[in-house]
Amino acid sequence: MKKNKVEQRLHTEEYYLQEHEEYTPERIYDICKGLIAKAESAGLEGCFLSFKSNHEPYEDYLGLPSIIPSGYREKTPEELQKNILEKKLIKYAEKHKITFYEAATLYKVRDKLGLEF
Secondary structure, three states: OOOOEEEEEOHHHOEEOOOOOOOOHHHHHHHHHHHHHHHHHOOOEEEEEEEEOOOOOOOOOOOOOEEEEEEEEEOOHHHHHHHHHHHHHHHHHHHHOOOHHHHHHHHHHHHHHOOOO
């Protein structure tokens, strides 16, 4: 994966495998092929499928497994700016031997006061 790409899962296209339905290999292939096509039509690159168990720890029932189409998309300008800021905060935290959280808090305070970081 390139630096300017981010993984995205299309949860709106999630497919639940039903417990009382029989699936032939051809049917599974068609389902997976269709999900990959939906991911590609959404503009994702390097598409793949994520399989998810829907079991909750407090339930005795395992829940229906699901398949989620996934892939990579270009980062938005906001995400790129956020990555630059995170790197800046990490560098500042390492330099002054403080935590990332403390560096982020200092940045917010200095930003509100209009001081250089």
